[in-house]
Amino acid sequence: MTARVVLGVSGASGALLALAVGEALVKVGAEIDLVVSSAAKLTFATEADAGALERLQGMAAHVHAIGNVGAAIASGSCPVTGMIIAPCSMRSLAAVAHGLDDNLLTRAASVQLKERRPLILMAREAPLTLAHLRNMTAVTEMGGIILPPVPAFYLKPQTAEEIAAQIGARAVDLLRLGPAQAQAWSP
Template sequence: MVDQSHASPRRLIIGISGASGIVYGVRMLEMLKETDIETHLVMSKSAELTLGYEMDIKAKDVHALADEVHSVKNVGASISSGSFPTMGMVIAPCSVRSMSEIASGITSSLLTRAADVILKERRKLVLMVRETPLHTGHLRTMTALSEMGAIVAPPLPAFYNQPESIDDIVNHSVGRVLDLFDIDTGMVKRWGVDAG
């Protein structure tokens, strides 16, 4: 019989890098706020710059959506250790630089260190890579990450659900990533159930 007092908490690390598409990370935090998932946020300095260009909110507003916020410089944070139990990590969006650091194992910040820990502990790491077009080096890096156990999930829009707004597209992409952790926020129109 399993002692439930020591069961792993439903805890997810949300990383936000400086790639375009910061709305994906923000929306994920908003969706998870309505669940019992404990969120741990780490944002790169570039992400804070991107936030200023792409959304009409401040970093403190994003921080307020998370249960715990970790400084990207604090490589001694709880999420940098494999002994800290989590369901895994999502980087939304994930820049090519962050992706490349994770693939090489040479990490320079808490964002990429936490991802490296998730891989070594064989937990689920999902990277919403935001780049196009992709050159051969990018594709090789993605292959290496997939071979290491990461899931590369670029936020590509689905059209079978007949989105009517950018929000619909963002919600569907984020909802599909959360599906990978068996988290259903009710935001995904499901083929054969809700559509077509």
């Protein structure tokens, strides 16, 4: 059976991270349910080339409108393996931490938590306020995984794409869909 994974993209800086996660999911043969926030569309327009968002949408088996809280992925009966939000804005983090299911991205994240499925949030902000830290703690206590997109400098990446690819592979590896895709540290 093919793994079905929800990929949420919020408005934080990091369009390249969303693309890298999408590519890593395709590489492991996952079926992608994509939800992109309005702010994420603006981020793509600012940070990526003209066709980047369309390429990401092309990787998805299902593209859901952010306002469609009646989509299949808004229900725990929808058989998904887990969800990654890449990048995850502090607004989306706060909504997940406090159960504010006001759009499909945050509702789908809440579903993962209530169903005890993996939820990986690529929290993208610096520096962090106490509110951010408390929200990260709350999500972690509920079973979510906070994965800040920290580069693996020990791999000596040469491009931003290499950095994003490693981080994206690391996020997908946390879903345990198969053999690890991220390059391992080796002394």
